[in-house]
Amino acid sequence: MTTQAAAQPATPQQAGGGTGLDPAVRLDLYETMVLSRTYEEAILREYHADKGPGFDIGKGLIPGEMHLSAGQEPVAAGVCAHLTTDDAVTATHRPHHFAVAHGVDLRRMTAEIFGREDGLGRGRGGHMHLFDPDTHFSCSGIIAEGYPPALGQAFAFHRQGTDRIAVAVTGEGAANQGAFHESLNLAARWSLPVVFVVEDNDWGISVPRTASTSVASNADRAAAYGIPGERIEGNDVEGVYDAARRAVARARAGEGPSLIEVHTLRLWGHFEGDAQGYRLDLEDAPSHDPIPRYETRLREAGVLDDETVTRIRSAASERTEDAIAFAKNSPVPDPASATSYVFA
């Protein structure tokens, strides 16, 4: 522990809460996290496969910046467990775990990441700009600016007489942006059915939270807007699940927004190719990986055994490889169509 910003990982004992959860729910949470990780490991493999010699970010089957969410799976799994695809999720530039957990079609998402015609955006969006009207999923490459449109989705759902809600995700670095504060204020004042989720992975690219943020917990900032704020330590999926249950219920009941901050873990770099020379907490980061930790916990609770783990992992691999194959087989968009879809 050499920097103040370094993760303060909870031990499994600390990472309590939700011990009374239904085993089926616990398995689902585990399964979602495994699928997300398996998926991103495959994206990682494909991303680096043809970047060389050396590392050319613009080369390869997956060009451009790539922000992977490995380590942050508990946030998406715990929150999305309470949602249906009628609810909206607005994720960040690091969106895959939320897309996976919210049920975005893996094939079309992967095709988009590969820049193919069958992608969610026909190759116009890329991995930071995924839009799926079927699951009301979107994400934004601009820090904090995904929050305001989420308010509008919540507004529309409420006006349409439904109990659908919007979940808006940012990182902890985004909590210092104006859009974050404007959105909390407006959503609170209008009692919009929004759950604000802050993923505190300790790092805004290379700047630690302690160097950027005036409060220890962004959950405290919720109080400034008169809404509940809750911080979950330990990157604990069941803790997230519990907090999200309360926040989602409150939003669905028309009682307005809540904020959940999860102290999570950016297991890999800000982007692929980030050597993370600034980061002094990496040495023990793998031991805080939430997936093996949760697996151990579930095994100890008798919820998981070898056979189930194998089944879940191979199902995740199958779905992932199917999606990758689909993407690779999808045509590259016709360059002549580059100017299409500017206007409806």
Added chain:
Amino acid sequence: MTITETPTTPTPHSRRLTTSKAIVEAIAFEMERDPSVFYLGEDVGSYGGIFGSTGGLLDRFGKDRVIDTPISETAFIGLGIGAAVEGMRPIVELMFADFMGVCLDQIYNHMAKIHFESGGNVKVPMVLTMAAGGGYSDGAQHSQCLWGTFAHLPGMKVVVPSSPADAKGLMTAAIRDDNPVVYLFHKGVMGLPWMAKNPRSNDAVPDGDYETPIGKANVVRSGSDVTVVTISLSVHHALDVAERLADDGIDVEVLDLRSLVPLDREAILASVAKTGRLVVVDEDYLSFGMSGEVVATIAEHDPTLLKRPAERVAVPDVPIPYAHALEYAVLPRQDRIEAAVRRVVAG
């Protein structure tokens, strides 16, 4: 508030309305017709819009559909975007175009790009209204037009009406459009009771429901000697100049573009092909804007259409000054337009 000066051309199917009343009429009609339309912005409720864009709507449609927001443009413009994505048709007012900077990310990175980034799978049918323009000593942060900036950024239509009739028809078209439409109203054309009266800002407006197509320019005055291509309040100034020059035997054609995006390049080419002379008048900044785009349209298509070099009358790349004399020196008003027209017809 309606100014009831002598109607010039009263017909059974039109009345004289100020531009602001005409805009409100279009919005009210669409709100009546389509329950998904709502209006959102600062002081749009009981105040009726600082520039009269929502007068009376609150009484008629209630606070659930005519909604006062906090002074929080990023949040409420973004809210409009999200609501539009989910099937509503918001009209969101940014009080002054000058304030675009505090919320530009929502406008150009989100509102304008979502349709494209989604490969056409997500539509953002919203109207973003705002007041533009100077001429009343409101200073450098409250007098800009900036429509060229919006027009430069892809993914949004940019509409700038000049007359009450067009203001109504273009607003109707904007609300019904499946794309984001930036609808700029120049304060000087609204017919506001607390500003210098422009006689053309109180004019005949057809009854009932009609659309003025977005992207189709209008020859507001036909002429044979010189084409003045312009937009919004400058249309009125150009017409003043045309009337004055008619006495000197100079026949000016005035083309009101009505929208910058889409830009009716065919109308520009057709008019210049007829007159052979071009003056572009733009109350926005001179460089990298509408005036350059219009001249480039000729240059790229057929520079030989011009018998004389084109003239541009715009704000000479300076912030809008406060003092009346300084402001009038940089705005493209009648004196500068007349001088430019006389120069191009002299050769």
